[in-house]
Each structure stands twice: as structure tokens, then as C-alpha cells.
Amino acid sequence: MMKPFLALCLFALIPACTQESQNQMSRSIQNWTGVNGILEVYAGEKLVRKFIQVDKLTTATATTDVVARPYRFGYGVLDENLDGVKNSGEKRVYFEFSDHSTNYIFYESPR
DSSP: OOOHHHHHHHHHHGSSSHHHHHHHHHHHHHHHOOOOEEEEEEEEEEEEEEEEOOOOEEEEEEEEOEEEEEEEEEEEEEOOOOOSSSOTTTOOOEEEEEEEEEEOEEEEEOO
């Protein structure tokens, strides 16, 4: 009986939050559930790196304040042959890239 009441209270309070607070809650839920993302990195028009099975991209923040750092990071499988499939030998890796980069695309896998 108490759980449904608490859930109703939580949903009633969400509209009163600032947009940034709502975004942080949304990211927390997404962090928990994850997505099956793909990150493609281009040099000009040529695809040079692909990461598959990416859970999320995160903007780095300082540990002692709320200032965003000028890079994003995540974890995904480095797709060495750029075929969009995890093959034997392709491993999950940490990656990061500058916020000033414009040569990347991140999207949810259609599979």
C-alpha cells in the first residue's frame, strides 16, 4: 500500500524540478538501463573508428565542483573491422574524445 503512494508522490514532484534536475534524473535512469549505442568517428568523410554496444556517453565533470570538463567518455566494443558486429578478439574498451570534435556521430543501434 505504501509503495504505490510513494511512487505517486515521486511522479507528482518531477514537474516541479528544474529542467537540469529532470535531465539528471533521466540520465540516471538511462545509466541504469543503458542503451545499445554506436559511436562512429570520421576523418573528413572517411569512417576511421567505430564503437558498438556503447551504454552511454558521459560528459566529464570535476569531482569537487559542477563544472563540465571539455570531453566526453564511455565504454564500448572497439569494432576494429568497422562491420558493426562484435567479432572474436574485439574487446570492450574505455574511450574519450573532446567536446570540440565535430567528426563523430552517436546513435542507438537499430538492431
